[in-house]
Amino acid sequence: MSTSLTTWVAAIGTLALLSFAWRENKFYSLFEHIYVASGAAHALVQGVKNIRANAITPLIGGQLIAIVPIILGLLFYTRFIPGKAKWSRYPIAATVGVGLGQNLPRLAGTNFMSQIRASFSIWTFNTVLVLVSIICVILYFYFSASEKAYKIIKYPTYFGRLIMMMAFGALFGNTVMGRLSLMIGRVSFLLQDWLGIVG
């Protein structure tokens, strides 16, 4: 059995949180609160370190441009000053602008154009299947077909639905494997690192 204090704390925390599977209890609630508090404390410390490393230190070192993000950051807090809340719109606008500028070209190029290009590039059975599936899934989400048109697209949309079901199945299968891996990680920690009863 481990003699390390940190291992014991981790083991007791693990058992407390796993006890929720049996039923909600005080032991679980206690460690749930400890977990949330330590997470918040960690985030706070990390936040302060980030501000110091990326804004304060460069500013002291002579990089005057660092004053811009510091001012923008401080403006966020004007929301708490009555009558001055409108100033918080500027950092929000800057954040949205940077986010959009960063994301739009990437999303259009990487997730849209590259995918379309790849769908048409090589004509193998797989790529044809992918192409047909894409069209059928898009048709499934086409809601403005007339009754006559619906009769034509009825079977492709059904195929699109089947394709989506398969994708959801794959996603669920991978999720199950992932969650099981996490549980194995904890059980392995308890049996190996804490109790030391497996090699």
Add this chain to the structure above:
Amino acid sequence: MLKKLQDLDSRIIYLVLLVAISLPMFNPLGLPVSVIEQTRRVYDFIEELEPGSVVVMSMDYSPGAAPEIHPQAIAITKHLFSKNMRVMFMGISQYASQFARDAIKEALTLHEAEYGVDYVDLGFKPGEEATVTAMGRNVHNTFPEDTYGTPVSQIPMMADIQDANDFAMVIAFDSGGSRHYYVGQINSLYGTPIACALNSVNVTNTMPYYASGQVLGILNGVRGAAEYEQMIGSLGTGTTNLDSISFGHLVIIFFIIIGNISYFASGRKPSKREVR
């Protein structure tokens, strides 16, 4: 009997699952692992790199995903050190350095590598996609110091590494979203090959990148780690946990079958709405 099965207390399922995944830990069975194409391609790519090539290990996973991704990071670090690559650890997750240190420690038990010459840990930098974009443009400006506070300009390994054109490949160990940034900002702009080492839940939505060639290969959770460990001939946590996963999956499949049999045998017919 069937009614009872339908009303089975979920705690019994948890208990059976717990026993099923614990048993192989006491007596490992060593069930065979087949290496799938998407894992092999990562291994083959590294095998074909010239010694001294720069490989970026972006450690962007959280402790919650560590049981799945960390064994992959250890296995790949061992492989890179064995091939004498120059490895640049960094991350946009605040836990990057902790995981990097542990993976390096494990790899150094098997292979020799010198800090600053064969590998460097640039640590964590906030900023998500902006950090990835900036690093692609200029590594030294984005990471002026390593995680220990040493100026990057004083680290010998970093002398000829300026931007993403100098990377032979980037491996995104990711449980959040960094793979999207690397594909969009590094692969698209510089053509740098990207490999992904992911927790299982993120694999399905990354497959389109793999199918289109934007990502050269993907390691899938513990299974991916086990496959990689087999290929490099250094078994670790991934392999030992795979027996437990296989047993766990058998239990889940068993309960899914039992649940469906009892559902249909109970005579309940799905409504028209459910069928449609």
